[in-house]
Amino acid sequence: MGDKKDNPKQQTFEERLSQAQLKVQGTPEAKEPDSASNVAFRMGVDLVAGTGVGAFMGYWFDIWFDTKPLFLIALLILGFVAGVRNVVRLARQVQDADEADEQ
Amino acid sequence: MASPIEQFNIKPIAHFELAGIDVSFTNSSLWMVIVVALLSLFLIGGTRKSASVPGRWQVMVELMYSFIAGMIRDNVGKEGKQYFPFIFTLFVFVLGLNLAGMVPYAFTVTSHIAVNFAMAAFIFIGVTLVGFAKNGAGYLKLFAPSGVPMWLLPMIVLIELISYCTRPISLSVRLFANMLAGHIMMKVFAGFILSLAAAGAVGMVGAVLPFTVNVLLTGLEILVACLQAYVFTILTCIYLNDAMHPAH
Known part of the structure; x- marks a missing residue:
């Protein structure tokens, strides 16, 4: 997992998107x-x-x-x-x- | 003066009968068709160009999309994505019907419990089927909370079962009662304006008061229309979440 996080290209777009959203919104709980x-x-x-x-x-x-x-x-x-x-x-x-x- | 509940009368436009059951095309059906047509126009028109730099129309449609997509992601999780078409349709349909009811002379379809309960019952049955399809018999654990002593279990299961069955009622009554109460209130205050204005010069001045209230009520009702569509949708998401992850 460690080197996967370092290299964003190996992550799927989905994962990067949700990580970016977590950064912006904090943990969402509607x-x-x-x-x-x-x-x-x-x-x-x-x-x-x-x-x-x-x-x-x-x-x-x-x-x-x-x-x-x-x-x-x-x-x-x-x-x-x-x-x-x-x-x-x-x-x-x-x-x-x-x-x-x-x- | 017209009765405040006259606005909810169902009037057949074209009479049909199917196996002895009255299936006439009514003013209620007419407004459903109008709303679906307008929504289709709005959504198809907004996505027609699908430019990478969206115009105003496309932004509106995209905002709606991301609003519902976010709601599903937060409440149901990633696996909820497959139900997006259903949840999105439900939201825009209820929102459209609620807002269409605010147009003067329009008919408020969601002010009838029959319509709301039909939708809620469909959701209830669908969610229950999803729960059994995803978890098999394990879904029954929803009715038996852990840590209950054996001798109490039959009663708890029965109580939980009844509590589960109240879902469609709670879901549909909330939308129905809010729409009904709001529209009756607006009609009653509109009636005050007329009867005061008919009472001479002093009455005409006094009629400004209910008129002000009605203006404010109109704003409130538009808020309620959006809020109740939101509540209806988010409750569906919460029920769906229970069905997908029945851990409690």
Whole structure:
């Protein structure tokens, strides 16, 4: 590897290009634009979507297996848990990004 | 005064029926065709000369290209390059539809959840297929985080599965809600102008206020149109990245 780096002609154009870009931009790491309202909106949608998907799946499982209302109740609760998990995951992402910015 | 949601009515232009299903060519389809035609014109026209010293038109097209290429490189990595045509098409299509909605009398196609959800469902299914094609059964590890005790695993897998299924909803609702809310707001303030102006001389002076708000809103909506197209695209990239490297 050592002599490969010394002689730019032996590297592919790709490699040289990405090295040059790293020099200019630093290590690129794009994230979602996270303005406060964007994050809040996303949390709301995630929470409702989890519950909604759970309810939807439960409703159809009940119809297929003829077990009304067992799956509806169970998956509604699990869907809510999934929604909360999504929100917690998003909140952690935002927090990590904030802490990375401060350092 | 026109109702603020009247602008979202779907009106058939040419009536078609296919096996009992209404597949009419509507104002929504018309605007999709217009946007695709304009985009093709813009992109083909810009790359027509492909001069090494680009003109203004070519610079615009090249900027768009490098913007999306950079987004894919940063979020998906080098292997993401093969999906560039899809991501680029998605971005310019959504951006075009959002911006076309800002033209007076135009129809905002992306303000309908049916359109957005169709795109999101396609992305969701496509990304899932890519995940299984690249990782085989190993893709299922995405649903089972490491370090979970055995007895808790079935429930966690189910929760993760539901959480995975919320992706297309979260993706489509965000675009839909932003476009819908923005266009309703503009229409409501435009309505204020009319009803105030009809209330005599004092009202006419007062109508300046909602007019100012509407001017500002127009600027904001153009920003939202671009931002939401960006969010839609970058989320697709993030999902694609999960499918290519499901390590967590």
